[in-house]
Amino acid sequence: MNFEKGALSNIATVISGYAFKSSWFGEGENKVIRISDIKDNLVDPIKAVHFDADKHKVAEQFIIQESDILIALSGATVGKFGVADKRAVGMYLNQRVAIIRGHNATNSAYIKYVISGQFMDNLLLLAGGAAQPNLSTKDLANMQIPIPTLDEQKCIATILDKASSICRKRKQTIALTDHLLRSLFLDMFGDPVANPKGWKVDKLNDLSTKISSGSTPKGGSKAYVEKGIPFLRSQNVWRNRVDLDDVVYLDEATHEKMEKTSLKNKDLLITKTGRINTENSSLGRAAMFAGEDDTANINGHVYLIRLKPEVINEFVLYIMTTIEYRDYIRSVCVGGIDKRQINKGHLEEFPIIAPPVELQQQFLEKLKAIEKQKIKLTKQLELANNMFAALTQQAFSGELTKQDKVA
Missing domain, CATH: 3.90.220.20 (DNA methylase specificity domains)
Known part of the structure; x- marks a missing residue:
């Protein structure tokens, strides 16, 4: 109906x-x-x-x-x-x-x-x-x-309110895991920029074997192919997350010509340009590449940071995704409101606190445990969202109220 x-x-x-x-x-x-x-x-x-x-x-x-x-x-x-x-x-x-x-x-x-x-x-x-x-x-x-009739509208709204509430509570629980991790970090290490605990501070360049921005393939977007090597752009790099929903691809030959920006496992990525006056600012978002060596590449709006073997990549990444570091990045970037940029010189000078490795390892273990729980919660949220979408479709096709009348 x-x-x-x-x-x-x-x-x-x-x-x-x-x-x-x-x-x-x-x-x-x-x-x-x-x-x-x-x-x-x-x-x-x-x-x-x-x-x-x-x-x-x-x-x-x-x-x-x-x-x-x-x-x-x-x-x-x-x-x-x-x-x-x-x-x-x-x-x-x-x-x-x-x-x-x-x-x-x-x-x-x-x-x-x-x-x-x-x-x-x-x-x-x-x-x-x-x-x-x-x-x-x-x-x-x-x-x-x-x-539909008022009674049917009321029935639909009541059912969707309950389903929406489940989705909202799942989101809130996921947000709480982020707050927990942030509180844990600040308790152990303090503000990573102000450094109130007086940790030794290294420059990002001193912790790295390579800092480089990506490049544009010959022919620009005409070089993209339907399937091949993922070519990551700024829209694929989010806060602590590489999103492949809108990824484009290069063929093997083009990828090999761009070997200088071919990614290695655990390379850190940070967006080079973007606006800073939006909630999901595209400037300075950082994530880690979790794929195998040489299975992806980056364009000119993304930097890759390859850290030395003894450096704990996850610890550096977490620092770069804190609120304090976001504000620091905004203070050193250049350009107008609609188009800001992190220069390579600025990136190389990024200050990274260096607490004892034992403390960093302790934080890493807790981070992994919380992230594992977050993955479970995210799957639950996905199921809840799917349920809500199915109920919505049934609602506007008349199936929900039909079932209610039968019951």
Whole structure:
């Protein structure tokens, strides 16, 4: 059974944000929610800007209510949304963000799942066709979605709330393992940049046998082949993780011509260029290559760091992925806001604390134990996400409510 479709406006009102002047910000007690305050499907008002509502008269229609769904209308994150909780109630909404307000609580609970899936994806494909599409309130209001009865909407929202809660708790547990490891490191070694415990400090160049950036194959992207040797770019290097989802390949002949940047097992990789004003900044992300020798290569936006045999690679990598080191990298990089770069000279001078090897080994053992547990948790999260996706598909095809009626 498939539900009949209709416009979102049948069950919700769509309201565009107000065009605040930036010169108004910084005074008064009233807060304004912007695109940057929408995070992880929630509205986070901690960094919301202030303005004086008594001085600048803004209509009440732009005031956020509890359970309002706020959605980005433009920019790199167009389509991301967050549900307003009590923290955001009474705050004002800025331009480039829209409110989707269900006609009732059941509508709102249902809509947040509708706009998180294929219906929003389909709308974005039709929204201008640009690299960064723009949505309008009219686009949202006219978006075609399944519209079951209120009882069916309530049933769907209740089931998906439970499945979503499982996914969220899995994510929180994984995040706790990261916090545990960070606390352990700081307790054992302190801030790796400020070095309050007074450890000996080495330059990265002194710990390495090779520091080199990658290169571009002759012909550039035309040299890529369907299968072959993985060619890692900055989008493949994340914090302590090499992601091959978007990897490209070189043939054996091209790879051999680029032997100077052929990777060895346990080589450290760090991104050379990128922006620093985003949550997942592409500059200075570090990871370790876990593959076999000479089975991958890197492009010019990635550095490889080959450490000496006696150096504990995992310890150096952990230092380079700390919050303190991220801030250090941002302090020494060069260039404008939209394009920063780590020069090789800066990289060679990176300070690395050198506690006794015995202490480093102790930390490494604990790191491996925590990472092993994290792998198990990640698999559980993957299963939970798959379950949620399957339930969502069943929900909008009418299967969930059908089963409920049969029961």
